[in-house]
Amino acid sequence: MSPPPCSTADLAPTNLTSTVMTNGTGKLTKATNGTALAELDPSKLKVTITSSPKAYSSPDSTQWGMMDATTDHMITARWTDTHGWHAPELRPYARMDLWPTASCLHYATECFEGLKAYRGFDGKVRLFRPSRNAARFLTSSTRIACPTFPPDAVEELIKALLAVDAAKWVPEPGTFIYIRPTMIGTGRALGVQKPREALFYIIMAQFPKLDNPMKLLASSEDSIRAWPGGFGFAKVGANYGPSLMAQKEAQTKGYDQILWLFGKEAYVTEAGASNFFCVIKSKTTDKLELVTAPLDDKIILDGVTRRSVLELARERLADEMDVVERRYTMQDLAEAHDEGRLVESFAAGTAFFVAPVTDIHFRGKDIRPAKGGEEGTYTNKIKSWLVDIMYGNAAHEWGVVVEEKGFKSEDLAEEEIEALMEKIKTLKASKAWDAAMERMKTEELGEDN
Amino acid sequence: MSPPPCSTADLAPTNLTSTVMTNGTGKLTKATNGTALAELDPSKLKVTITSSPKAYSSPDSTQWGMMDATTDHMITARWTDTHGWHAPELRPYARMDLWPTASCLHYATECFEGLKAYRGFDGKVRLFRPSRNAARFLTSSTRIACPTFPPDAVEELIKALLAVDAAKWVPEPGTFIYIRPTMIGTGRALGVQKPREALFYIIMAQFPKLDNPMKLLASSEDSIRAWPGGFGFAKVGANYGPSLMAQKEAQTKGYDQILWLFGKEAYVTEAGASNFFCVIKSKTTDKLELVTAPLDDKIILDGVTRRSVLELARERLADEMDVVERRYTMQDLAEAHDEGRLVESFAAGTAFFVAPVTDIHFRGKDIRPAKGGEEGTYTNKIKSWLVDIMYGNAAHEWGVVVEEKGFKSEDLAEEEIEALMEKIKTLKASKAWDAAMERMKTEELGEDN
Numbered sequence: 001m002s003p004p005p006c007s008t009a010d011l012a013p014t015n016l017t018s019t020v021m022t023n024g025t026g027k028l029t030k031a032t033n034g035t036a037l038a039e040l041d042p043s044k045l046k047v048t049i050t051s052s053p054k055a056y057s058s059p060d061s062t063q064w065g066m067m068d069a070t071t072d073h074m075i076t077a078r079w080t081d082t083h084g085w086h087a088p089e090l091r092p093y094a095r096m097d098l099w100p101t102a103s104c105l106h107y108a109t110e111c112f113e114g115l116k117a118y119r120g121f122d123g124k125v126r127l128f129r130p131s132r133n134a135a136r137f138l139t140s141s142t143r144i145a146c147p148t149f150p151p152d153a154v155e156e157l158i159k160a161l162l163a164v165d166a167a168k169w170v171p172e173p174g175t176f177i178y179i180r181p182t183m184i185g186t187g188r189a190l191g192v193q194k195p196r197e198a199l200f201y202i203i204m205a206q207f208p209k210l211d212n213p214m215k216l217l218a219s220s221e222d223s224i225r226a227w228p229g230g231f232g233f234a235k236v237g238a239n240y241g242p243s244l245m246a247q248k249e250a251q252t253k254g255y256d257q258i259l260w261l262f263g264k265e266a267y268v269t270e271a272g273a274s275n276f277f278c279v280i281k282s283k284t285t286d287k288l289e290l291v292t293a294p295l296d297d298k299i300i301l302d303g304v305t306r307r308s309v310l311e312l313a314r315e316r317l318a319d320e321m322d323v324v325e326r327r328y329t330m331q332d333l334a335e336a337h338d339e340g341r342l343v344e345s346f347a348a349g350t351a352f353f354v355a356p357v358t359d360i361h362f363r364g365k366d367i368r369p370a371k372g373g374e375e376g377t378y379t380n381k382i383k384s385w386l387v388d389i390m391y392g393n394a395a396h397e398w399g400v401v402v403e404e405k406g407f408k409s410e411d412l413a414e415e416e417i418e419a420l421m422e423k424i425k426t427l428k429a430s431k432a433w434d435a436a437m438e439r440m441k442t443e444e445l446g447e448d449n
Numbered sequence: 450m451s452p453p454p455c456s457t458a459d460l461a462p463t464n465l466t467s468t469v470m471t472n473g474t475g476k477l478t479k480a481t482n483g484t485a486l487a488e489l490d491p492s493k494l495k496v497t498i499t500s501s502p503k504a505y506s507s508p509d510s511t512q513w514g515m516m517d518a519t520t521d522h523m524i525t526a527r528w529t530d531t532h533g534w535h536a537p538e539l540r541p542y543a544r545m546d547l548w549p550t551a552s553c554l555h556y557a558t559e560c561f562e563g564l565k566a567y568r569g570f571d572g573k574v575r576l577f578r579p580s581r582n583a584a585r586f587l588t589s590s591t592r593i594a595c596p597t598f599p600p601d602a603v604e605e606l607i608k609a610l611l612a613v614d615a616a617k618w619v620p621e622p623g624t625f626i627y628i629r630p631t632m633i634g635t636g637r638a639l640g641v642q643k644p645r646e647a648l649f650y651i652i653m654a655q656f657p658k659l660d661n662p663m664k665l666l667a668s669s670e671d672s673i674r675a676w677p678g679g680f681g682f683a684k685v686g687a688n689y690g691p692s693l694m695a696q697k698e699a700q701t702k703g704y705d706q707i708l709w710l711f712g713k714e715a716y717v718t719e720a721g722a723s724n725f726f727c728v729i730k731s732k733t734t735d736k737l738e739l740v741t742a743p744l745d746d747k748i749i750l751d752g753v754t755r756r757s758v759l760e761l762a763r764e765r766l767a768d769e770m771d772v773v774e775r776r777y778t779m780q781d782l783a784e785a786h787d788e789g790r791l792v793e794s795f796a797a798g799t800a801f802f803v804a805p806v807t808d809i810h811f812r813g814k815d816i817r818p819a820k821g822g823e824e825g826t827y828t829n830k831i832k833s834w835l836v837d838i839m840y841g842n843a844a845h846e847w848g849v850v851v852e853e854k855g856f857k858s859e860d861l862a863e864e865e866i867e868a869l870m871e872k873i874k875t876l877k878a879s880k881a882w883d884a885a886m887e888r889m890k891t892e893e894l895g896e897d898n
Contacts (some may be wrong), residue, residue, distance in 0.1 A: 015804075096548075241593040
């Protein structure tokens with residue numbers, strides 16, 4: 001039997017006179033009626049362990065793209081504009097109740113993060129730079145008028161979920177799990193407005209390895225993913241739904257993803273939902289360059305993998321290449337290709353990791369890096385450095401070890417006993433308690449006789 | 450007790466090999482495995498009348514902006530990529546079950562419509578040009594890779610919901626109700642892809658009159674609503690969430706809505722989620738012009754009210770003014786204001802109807818139409834023509850009368866009896882039925898004796 005849906009619907013009606021104030025650093029302060037709003041607080045986490053755990057399924061056996069292959073538990077935390085954050089809960093994974101008028105179903109008041117946890121070859125579970133995801137999650141939530149929170153609290157709650165589920169779902173060295181923190185506006189007023197209620201939740205799912213060589217179809221002139229002054233830099237739902245039509249077309253034509261271009265100049269921006277990199281031999285200096293689009297237009301995602309690739313390359317490949325964030329066009333790429341200067345290219349992101357690109361189709365022309373597919377020396381080098389950090393082969397501050405708390409049956413009993421002791425503490429103060437203890441003693445005496 | 454949530458979650462796993470094909474006119478044809486996909490079919494509507502009707506609340510008494518004030522029933526229809534459309538259901542208004550991985554909660558695979566039904570002074574309920582909403586709903590759903598459908602079917606289902614709920618919820622001449630058809634992607638795979646399952650639903654809610662005079666704050670250079678090659682023309686969720694931050698800022702500064710500008714030229718596009726009109730005395734011809742932004746960039750919504758305003762003005766005001774759809778900038782507007790040529794301006798849409806604009810603040814400058822607020826001769830004229838059509842004072846093809854079926858208690862009894870007769874028909878074939886009838890007869894005889 002599946003657990004009952006977790007309700008986001010029965011919140012008390014909110015107070016008309018209150019408005020949320022933030023101090024701009026992700027800290028909630030006060031409602032305008034003067035009452036302090038509660039902060040998201042991982043130390044208040046209520047834990048309910050499932051009594052009907054799922055059967056374990058390996059990532060390879062899951063019908064990816066068809067169903068979810070989520071783990072046993074999820075974390076949820078409700079927010080209202082009168083109270084702020086309610087205590088977060090770790091609870092059995094379950095469906096959610098939403099009112100048909102919920103803000104997120106009409107106005108795309110929703111954002112998410114994607115990160116992975118890896119079981120290292122030393123047996124430890126690591127997150128890769130989770131603080132970067134937590135910080136970006138706050139940026140995204142703010143961009144769509146959803147609540148703010150301390151990013152550290154999100155990171156801590158991710159760890160709390162892994163502490164419970166990692167033992168079963170990331171069992172062997174070399175395995176990983178995908179983690180999806182999500183924020184949705186749940187306020188049930190139909191008027192177009194900042195949501196007055198929201199739900200933050202974290203789920204985890206099995207995910208296949210997707211870093212196969214990739215073919216890209218350049219976007220057509222009448223299809224633009226993002227624009228300056230828009231929200232291309234944020235991981236908000238609004239960036240994805242409108243891109244699916246183009247993606248479907250690409251797949252129908254035999255490509256894996258869209259290479260998103262911008263403007264009449266056809267600036268290269270992103271590959272699907274990943275960042276895009278090229279290794280090009282410079283026309284002027286004859287030196288190799290690792291090139292990717294810059295962040296300053298705020299039209300591309302500030303990817304954690306993107307940032308890590310740039311930082312590692314600057315640190316370890318400085319002698320061999322220049323590492324450059326700059327605007328470049330499809331014409332630049334086509335010219336480099338025709339002159340034999342386009343050496344490698346790859347997409348970089350959490351979902352597809354570092355996926356080499358073999359082909360780019362741009363309005364009638366096929367552009368193929370000289371070392372496409374799995375031959376890319378630098379693509380492979382960068383990928384292996386990241387793998388070493390993720391799986392703990394190389395000690396690095398980006399790999400953040402998670403302390404696990406395997407919930408086996410003994411632990412469950414311990415949990416229950418602990419909960420009972422807590423209950424006893426609160427009941428001990430009442431007279432009824434003393435009377436009951438007396439009765440129990442009498443009965444015991446009776447039995448002894 | 451509230452009715453149980455309507456589940457969108459327990460759909461059978463879909464078939465890996467099938468893909469949806471559409472013929473481009475909103476007709477689903479076949480899955481690639483050769484099976485025909487079912488079309489959305491209002492004749493298959495299953496009706497379940499609520500046994501716990503809500504208390505009626507008038508629009509004025511509802512805390513608009515806080516809670517929803519929805520009616521007793523809703524219509525839902527599920528779609529899967531293997532079956533197509535399942536039979537639609539009219540059922541008690543209730544919460545909905547969604548998986549935490551549902552596409553609409555992450556990727557903004559969601560779109561909606563907004564229209565109203567009006568109780569005329571002849572006692573009849575009318576929709577205003579519902580076929581235009583249904584057609585636009587298809588455009589929107591297609592833009593975000595959600596299912597297609599025959600627009601007529603949507604119009605018919607809207608009428609079916611009104612047939613049941615209008616008697617109670619649009620009781621008096623002069624009252625109206627807001628109708629919200631919604632489409633959400635419910636597929637539970639986390640991968641970014643065209644949803645394999647979707648839910649179409651229609652709800653209705655009490656809505657206050659919002660056509661008060663309005664003050665607008667022009668958007669800043671670093672905040673744009675829509676762009677060419679994007680989705681500003683479609684009523685998709687992705688257009689709303691990212692606009693809320695700017696809207697909140699406008700309200701904090703004492704304005705009602707944002708006047709959305711586009712580009713370095715500061716082209717005038719939309720007012721909040723409404724279209725925007727000006728009455729300007731032309732600099733060159735000295736003639737009056739009714740001006741609004743054109744649709745050809747596909748960055749503004751093809752509003753039903755917008756279209757109706759243009760059509761009525763062209764038909765009835767041709768002698769007095771030119772009616773023009775063209776690009777114009779804030780500079781044009783500021784100049785017209787300074788030279789005393791900006792006569793009136795108003796926002797037009799379903800939610801705010803025709804709302805006169807009194808003030809526009811544009812980067813330090815206040816622009817005020819000469820006849821702002823409720824003094825606008827043309828604003829009032831156009832508004833009253835629309836009101837006459839909506840409430841049946843003037844016979845017009847845009848006012849579409851809805852046939853009502855008041856579900857009072859007798860009807861409910863009729864419904865129950867009908868259901869019982871259906872049940873009897875299916876049971877009559879069994880031997881147990883005959884035996885039971887025999888027993889009943891014997892008992893009756895016994896009583897008679």
